[in-house]
Amino acid sequence: MKKVSLKDIATAAGVSTALVSYVLTNKEKEARIGEEMAKKIREIARQLNYQPNHIARSLKSGRSFTIGLIVADISNPFFGNIARTIEDEAKKNNYTVIFGSSDENVDKSQDLIHVLLNRQVDGLIITPTEGSEQQLLQLQSQHVPFVLIDRYFPEIAANHITVNNQEAAFQAVSHLVKAGRKRIGMVAYKTTLQHISERIQGYQAALQQHELPAPASLLKRARYSHLKTDIETAIDGLLKGKHPADALFFATNSLAIEGLKYINTLGIHIPNDLAVITFDEAEALDLFYAPVTFVKQPILDMGKAAVRVLLDQIKDNTTAVSNICIDTTLIVRKSCGSQ
Amino acid sequence: MKKVSLKDIATAAGVSTALVSYVLTNKEKEARIGEEMAKKIREIARQLNYQPNHIARSLKSGRSFTIGLIVADISNPFFGNIARTIEDEAKKNNYTVIFGSSDENVDKSQDLIHVLLNRQVDGLIITPTEGSEQQLLQLQSQHVPFVLIDRYFPEIAANHITVNNQEAAFQAVSHLVKAGRKRIGMVAYKTTLQHISERIQGYQAALQQHELPAPASLLKRARYSHLKTDIETAIDGLLKGKHPADALFFATNSLAIEGLKYINTLGIHIPNDLAVITFDEAEALDLFYAPVTFVKQPILDMGKAAVRVLLDQIKDNTTAVSNICIDTTLIVRKSCGSQ
Known part of the structure; x- marks a missing residue:
């Protein structure tokens, strides 16, 4: 050419x-x-x-004007929407985005970090996987700017953008209580990641506050790698016993969608037989015959904040840590019945 | 560092x-x-x-080992899935992917092409927007390797990966005829893009073959930029007249999801009152009370083929054009009633 x-x-x-x-x-x-x-x-x-010639210019300035983005899975609409927001925000600042999907796998995450650093990205935005603490500490020791989004590790002082997970879960479960539900189950991922732990804490605090039964059998956990089978076992455990749950709180949209697919096959009617609330939005939950009440995450604000914090760190070469927590909104729809 | x-x-x-x-x-x-x-x-x-130092190495080899990917919208699961497949396939070849969303807007598309070329990508994979022919001819005159995916322009001799759109639409509509439907409407995008035109041709050919009424009023078109309002007008036109349609064929999943949201509000039951088939899969269509029959596109094979054709062209510096057409599969579910 x-x-x-x-x-x-x-x-x-x-x-x-x-x-x-x-x-x-x-x-x-x-x-x-x-x-x-x-x-x-x-x-x-x-x-x-x-x-x-961008490469020649990069060598001169020492910057590539490229952000590396690591999400769990770009084909999941939650991460697709985060990616889209980060793309738009980066573009406003003349940055482009290289992305990769970790599949919640700690080895893939390490591999992606290497690949992106090899591409001389100026910094990283990461939804960290379980067990990736060492990778983040390594980035810090190399002075690579990065921002965590959606998840974080309390013991690592790093920039992170999160939402009020515990409070949001408390409010969601309290909404089920106000709708007259007495036996409220929860389906979460089997993980030690902080955002899921906080949602569980919010659920448990709400049950306690309203003096409702909170046996361990009402809290079920599914593995990301065995989602379908684990969800079916969890739902069976919650709905088929002597004391079936009359409401379910799902910790993420993927859990809710997989759960509702199975619940459909059982002939259980929502909200008459079972009320449902989930974290996160999804078109599947809008189109469901009883549109599902959900905790709406401020994805646009989260993406904007992540890019802003990262670019500030790249420009100023600062080591100050920004922890930004943004409020969610409970969007009430038909899946909880009358209030 | x-x-x-x-x-x-x-x-x-x-x-x-x-x-x-x-x-x-x-x-x-x-x-x-x-x-x-x-x-x-x-x-x-x-x-x-x-x-x-990847940048220094790139200057020496003249390659950046980076692919630029332009999709309509990374937050749409169809394109999210394509992106994911291309990411995985690129990685196997030690390539990374920089992406951007064109929003079906010809100016944004031009802007993205500039940005990605500035980043010295070795080649591009593009879902081209309507009216972007000049941009592609410009790429050819600059000898930039690129592959079109999902759409193409018949008058431009360029690598493209597509599916058997016309035949797949013909089969889908024929399935509705076999299920006893007599008045079959179609909802498409208002665009001159080839893949949509081919789906319309397949629909029209099936009506003609089966000697069914094919008035212009049964074919509706919605603008990408005014999806919700245009879909509502289209559905009203198809279902509220003297001779309402008893079946609908949607040209894409976004059209089907938006259409079914509105149909839900009208109290119309699927499949009793109306049979539905769409192009493309989506979780929303799986979770729908009558899971929707759909034309399954071979996204994995499409993404693999796109990366293979692009890397072959980058390596061999060939000007031979590859046109790859892959077959779809009709997945029959409840939304068409008994067969």
Whole structure:
């Protein structure tokens, strides 16, 4: 491909190559170039379809203007939406995004971090997997800027963007109590990750506050790697015993969708037989015959905050840690019955 | 961050820097270095957490080992799944993926192409937007390798990966006829894009073949930018007249999900009052009270083919054009009633 050079643009504009360079690196003010001339040079560059050599420029500035994004799975709409928000926000700051999916697997996460650092990203936005603490400490010891989103590790002082998980879970379960439900079960992931633990704590605190039964048998956990079978076992345990649950609180949208698929096969009617609330939104939950009440996460604000905190750290080379917690909203729909 | 150099590794291993370089660029065979020594050098590099300078290496090889991916919207599960497949396939070939969402907007598409070329991607995988023909011709004149996926332009000789849209639509509509439906409507996007035109042609051919009424009023089109309102108008036109449709064929999953949300509010029962088939899968369509019959696109095979064709073109610098068409599968579920 024949490359258009600064000299080509300079010739076409009838000015010096240095002048073109000043304008195209946004330094026209320093060089005191008139607005009209700057505009003319930019227009010619556009017409000639000039492509600055980004790699050469990166070597000079020491920056790649690229963010690495590690999510659990880009094909899950929750992470797809986070990725979309980060993409839009990065673009506003002239950054592009390289992404990868960890599948909640600690080895894949390590591998992705290596790949992205090899690509000289200026920093990382990560939804960390269970057991990845050492990887984050390693990043810190290498002074790589990063921000955690959705999850975090309390024992690691690192930038993170989260929501009020415990309070949101407390409110969701309290809503089920107000709707007259007496035996409220919860389905969570089998993980030590903080955001899931906080949602469980909120559920337990609400049961205690309202003096409802809270046997261990009402709290079920499914493995990410065995979602379908574990969910079926969990639902059977909650709904088929002597004292079936009359309400369920799901810790994430994937759990709710898989759970409702199975509940459909059992001929159980929502909300008559069973009330349902979940964390996270999903089109599947909108289209469900009893649209599902959910804890809406502020994905747009989370993505914006993550990019802002990361770019601040890249620019200022600061070591100050930002912990940003954003409030969720409970969106009440038909799946809980009358209130 | 203090960088580990080849010299550091050489000192630790007690060998020359040249030997380390040979091993870490996988050229140990050329340099006739024993397997054991190569293994030792790699282990030391790992222990020291050596990060090769990818940018410097790229300048030397002239390649960035990065693919640019432009989809309509990464938060739409169809494109999220395509992105995931391309990510996995690229990774197997030591490539990473930079992505961007065009929102079906021709200016955003042009902007993204510029950004990705500035990042020195080795090639592009694109779901092209309506009206982006000039952008593709420009890429060809610049000798930038690219592959189109999901859509293509018949008048542009470019690599593309598609499915048998017309035949699949014909089969889907024929299935509705066999299920006893007599007045079959279609909801498509208002676009000139080839894949949608082919699905419409398949629908029309099936009606003609089975000698069913095919007035223009049974074919409705919604704008991507005004999806909700246009879908409501379309469904009203199809279901509220003197001769309401008894079956609907949706051209994509987004159209089906938005359509079914509105149909739910009208108290129309599926499949008793109305049979439904759509192109594409979605969790929302699995969880729907009458799981929706759909044309399953071979996303995994499409993504693999796109990466393979692109990397072949990058490596061989060939100008031969690959057009790959992969068959879809009709997955029959409850939304069409008895057959």
